[in-house]
Amino acid sequence: MLARRTRISKQQAEEIESFKLTSPCFLQTIPCRERSKKRFKRNNAVSKLKKELDSVSFNCYMENMWKSFSEDKKMSFTYLDSLWFTMYTEASTGAKVLEWIKRKHIFSKKYVLVPIVRWCHWSLLIFCHFGESLLSENNSPCMLLLDSLEMANPKRLEPDIRKFVWDIYESEGRPEHKHMISQIPLLVPKVPQQRNGVECGSYVLYFINLFMQDAPENFRMEGYPYFVGFSRCWHVY
Template sequence: MNSRNHERETDSRCVCKLVYSRRRKKTEIMKEVIEIDPEVDFANQEGEIDSRHVDAIGTVDSIFPFNSKSIPRRPRTKCKRKSKGNEALSRSKEKLNSQVFDNYLVKIWKSFSEDRKMSFAYLDSLWFSLYRNPSSKDKVLSWINKERIFTKAYVFVPIVCWGHWNLLIFCHFGENLRSVTESRCMLLLDSLEMANPRRLEPEIRRFVRDIYKAGDRPETKHLISQIPLLVPKVPQQKDGTECGNFVLYFIKLFLELAPDKFSMEGYPYFMKKDWFTFEELDRFCESLTH
C-alpha cells in the first residue's frame, strides 16, 4: 500500500487500525474500539462507568475475521412520518455507542411492569469488555456480584467486541444443583453469523467461571464447564451498523416472550430466522427516538 495514502499514529494506550473511508480511496486510523482512559480510577468507581472516559461503538467497519465489505446492504425504505404537518423521511439507523445503547436499554426496561421484570436483570454494556482488561477485571466481578444475578431467571449481558454487538443471556444460573430440568444454559444471539459468534466462547466461559467463583457458589469448575452455550438462528442484519439495534430488539422481545422456565425441550422457542421482520425492527428503532 502506498505510504502516501495513509498516516499512522502511535499511542501506547490503544492499538492503531486501518479502515477504509466511505469512498474506499483513502485510509484513516481508527483506535481500539474499547479505549480506556488511564486517568480513570476504577478503585473509586461505585458500580457505574463514566461514559466520558470509556466508550464503545457498534460497527463492523473495525477489524473482523472477515471482509466487512462482503456484508450485504439492504436498501433503505423511505418510510414517511408526519411531523408538525410536514412529511419527513425517517432517520436512518446509526451505529450505537455504549452511552446511546444504555440510554435506549433503560427506556426499554422502564416500559415493562415491575412484576414482569422481577425475574430479569441486565448488566452494563461495557462490563464484559472491561472484564477482559486485567486492570479492571476484579472490579467488574465485584459489581456483578452486587447484582445478585443468581436470584434471577434471566440475565442480559450485552457484549461489544471488535466493534460488533452480541447478546449473551444467562438462563437459570441459580438453579439448584439437584435440578433435573436441565434449564441452566447460556444463549448467544448474533445478528451477524458470518462473524462466527462461537469465537467468543472461550472468553465467555472464563467470564462465567469467574462470576461463579466471585459469588462463592458451590458449583465445581467441571459443572460450570458443562453449561450449554446455545446459538439460535436469529434474524440477520443486512447493514454494517445495525447490530446494536438488533441486540436492543432481542432484549425487548425476549422480555415479552420468555417462558417462566426455560427448557431444552422447548428450545429454540421463538428465536428463529423469522422471529421478526425488518419493518418491525424499523418501527422499533423509530420508537426509541421519541
C-alpha cells in the first residue's frame, strides 16, 4: 500500500519557493568547474525528464551553497559527491568510491551529507556522529534518510545503505564489529513532500540547507525531532 502523501503548509511551500529563487545555488549563471567526463558519463541517465535536476547541476549548486556557510559551521560537516553512492553499487567503481571517501575523513565530522540519486529519484542520507562509539549513550551514531516522495518507499534503499556503511567502516580499518555496525539506527523522518515528479533534487538541496542551519551541536535520537527548523514540520515514523 502506498504511503499517504504528507501535505505541506503554505508557510513551508513559501519557504521552499523562496529558497529556490534566492539561494545562490539556483542562479543559472554560476560557473561550474570542469569535471571528468569519465567520472560523469552517467549524467544523461540520471534524469528521465529534462526538467529534473541532473547530477552536474546538483553538484555545482551544492558547491556554491557550501561556500555560503561559515568556516565554523562547515567544521562539523562534510558531504559526498552526488554520484558516489550510485557508483559504489557498481562492481567496477565501488572500490574507487571507498578510496575517495577516505579523503573526506568522515569519522572526524559530526555530520556527513550523502545525496543519493537512484531510479531517477533524489533523496538525502545523513550520517550522524559516526566517529563516536557505537555504545555511546549521548552521541550514538545514527542515520537519517530524507525523501520528498514518501510513496517511493525510501526504505528500499536500506540494504544498499547498510552494505555501504559496513564497507566504509571496514575500508578505514575501524575496530567496530559488523553486528554492532548493522544496528546503527536508520531513521526516516516525514518531511515536506514534492508536488510534482521533478522537484526531488531541489528538495534535497532545501533539506541540506535547512539541516546545516539548524542541526544541533550534538544530535540525540531521544525526543527527536526537537530542534528549530525540523520541529515545526518533521516527524519520524
